[in-house]
Amino acid sequence: MNILLTGPAGSGKTTQARILSQELHLKLIKTGELLREAANSDSSNAILLQKYINEGELIPDDLVAKIVKDEIKKNTGHKGFIFDGYPRRLSQLKAFDPKLDKIIYIEISDKEVLKRLLKRGRDDDKEEIIKERIKVYHKETQPLLKIFEDQNKLIQINGKGTEEEIKERIKQQLITHHLLKQ
Numbered sequence: 001m002n003i004l005l006t007g008p009a010g011s012g013k014t015t016q017a018r019i020l021s022q023e024l025h026l027k028l029i030k031t032g033e034l035l036r037e038a039a040n041s042d043s044s045n046a047i048l049l050q051k052y053i054n055e056g057e058l059i060p061d062d063l064v065a066k067i068v069k070d071e072i073k074k075n076t077g078h079k080g081f082i083f084d085g086y087p088r089r090l091s092q093l094k095a096f097d098p099k100l101d102k103i104i105y106i107e108i109s110d111k112e113v114l115k116r117l118l119k120r121g122r123d124d125d126k127e128e129i130i131k132e133r134i135k136v137y138h139k140e141t142q143p144l145l146k147i148f149e150d151q152n153k154l155i156q157i158n159g160k161g162t163e164e165e166i167k168e169r170i171k172q173q174l175i176t177h178h179l180l181k182q
Ligand code: AMP
Pocket: 009, 010, 031, 032, 033, 035, 052, 053, 056, 057, 058, 059, 060, 064, 084, 085, 086, 087, 088, 089, 092, 133
């Protein structure tokens, strides 16, 4: 079984993806983190990756797809994966389709994203970059979610509240969808 955790930056998707990978015994693939690692390595693409990340733009599909595919290859023997943040736009599904069974979408408002990320303070958590990431999210990622909704694969979660509250909401939904036992 393959599950995507998605939502705007600051929605808490990485935290929830980690919790879920433990509960469901699925291998976690953290796209953002893999990309940041590659951007800080001495690989030939490092400078290019840094540029995209520091501008809040999505990295070209072929590069992201390769990083995700390599990570899957490195982790054979798992019964499935939790994808944190891949795919993030429609063209990525064409570059590499991870064959998702369910998509968990953590929903929070743009105002809340800005508030949370300014507090977090990662390198790309600067007001201008955050605003660009929000824009990219609406333009690129939301149309992808519409496709998953049409396929009845989308589980929408209210992302306002504590980590614990959101974890419980996801758990209840997974029980409802028979992906987790009570
Ligand atoms: P995140 O850690 O998920 O907030 O991602 C941080 C940054 O990594 C994003 O702003 C993008 O520049 C890049 N990134 C993460 N996931 C993807 C993806 N699926 N496609 C392209 N770029 C991505």
